Amino acid sequence: MPALSTESVTAGYGRAPIINDISLSAELGTVTTIIGPNGAGKSTFAKTLVGILRPMSGRISVNDVDITRMPGHQIPRHGLVYVPQNDNVFKRLTVRENLEVGGFASRSNTDARMEEILGIFTDLDKAKEKRAGFLSGGQQNLLAIARALMIDPAVIMLDEPTAGLSPAYTDVVWNQIARISQLNTAVVVVEQNVERALKHSDFVHIFVAGRNHVHGAAKEIASLDLASIFLGRSHAN
Numbered sequence: 294m295p296a297l298s299t300e301s302v303t304a305g306y307g308r309a310p311i312i313n314d315i316s317l318s319a320e321l322g323t324v325t326t327i328i329g330p331n332g333a334g335k336s337t338f339a340k341t342l343v344g345i346l347r348p349m350s351g352r353i354s355v356n357d358v359d360i361t362r363m364p365g366h367q368i369p370r371h372g373l374v375y376v377p378q379n380d381n382v383f384k385r386l387t388v389r390e391n392l393e394v395g396g397f398a399s400r401s402n403t404d405a406r407m408e409e410i411l412g413i414f415t416d417l418d419k420a421k422e423k424r425a426g427f428l429s430g431g432q433q434n435l436l437a438i439a440r441a442l443m444i445d446p447a448v449i450m451l452d453e454p455t456a457g458l459s460p461a462y463t464d465v466v467w468n469q470i471a472r473i474s475q476l477n478t479a480v481v482v483v484e485q486n487v488e489r490a491l492k493h494s495d496f497v498h499i500f501v502a503g504r505n506h507v508h509g510a511a512k513e514i515a516s517l518d519l520a521s522i523f524l525g526r527s528h529a530n
């Protein structure tokens with residue numbers, strides 16, 4: 294049973310669907326990345342998973358529990374958390390307070406989990422008492438990820454966690470993503486940089502014009518003519 298499974302999910306903002314028939318699954322301990330041109334519906338898919346948008350049809354499940362019509366605030370409790378692209382930390386709270394807020398929905402011991410998380414995000418450990426608003430953009434993104442991890446989710450969905458970061462910090466974030474998957478989590482990442490997506494993921498899905506156009510193991514995807522696929526000129530499977 295995959296940690297995350299979506300079956301033929303169709304959703305949009307008004308009557309017309311933006312994403313159509315999206316089926317995708319993600320296993321614990323793996324990194325699954327969604328790439329595709331701007332406007333392909335990657336963020337719309339992410340928002341549909343976490344209850345910000347209601348699917349018109351299809352099914353979404355986490356650890357085999359149907360969350361398709363669940364209110365958004367209940368979804369983290371069922372093991373799915375989402376880190377949006379922007380405004381993802383409480384800037385006036387300290388790093389420690391942000392993590393405490395993140396652990397609020399958790400049934401387990403927040404202090405122990407915080408230690409575990411800070412053991413991975415060592416930069417944040419050093420800045421524990423700093424207000425989040427004073428961290429660099431990259432560190433704020435890491436804090437947002439760390440906060441989402443506080444509830445020990447089965448699935449974490451990250452929307453462009455490296456957007457706007459320097460190449461060096463982009464590597465830092467991707468290295469952390471690898472470590473997070475090793476915490477027995479399914480990591481699903483939306484990424485705009487194709488090379489990095491292929492390098493750091495186990496599985497890659499290419500969304501084009503609202504459809505899950507092509508998907509496969511990163512190694513298989515790397516051998517395809519991605520330029521044509523992005524332009525919607527080629528179907529690989």
Ligand SMILES: Nc1ncnc2c1ncn2[C@@H]1O[C@H](COP(=O)(O)OP(=O)(O)O)[C@@H](O)[C@H]1O
Nearest residue numbers: 306307311329330331332333334335336337338
């Ligand atoms: N809040 C919104 N209301 C209406 N349409 C939207 C909204 N957000 C995005 N869209 C439209 O949905 C389509 C897909 O956008 P999005 O999911 O953000 O793409 P991506 O993340 O792949 O760049 C675009 O055509 C965009 O204009």
Ligand SMILES: [Mg+2]
Nearest residue numbers: 335336337483
């Ligand atoms: Mg987007």
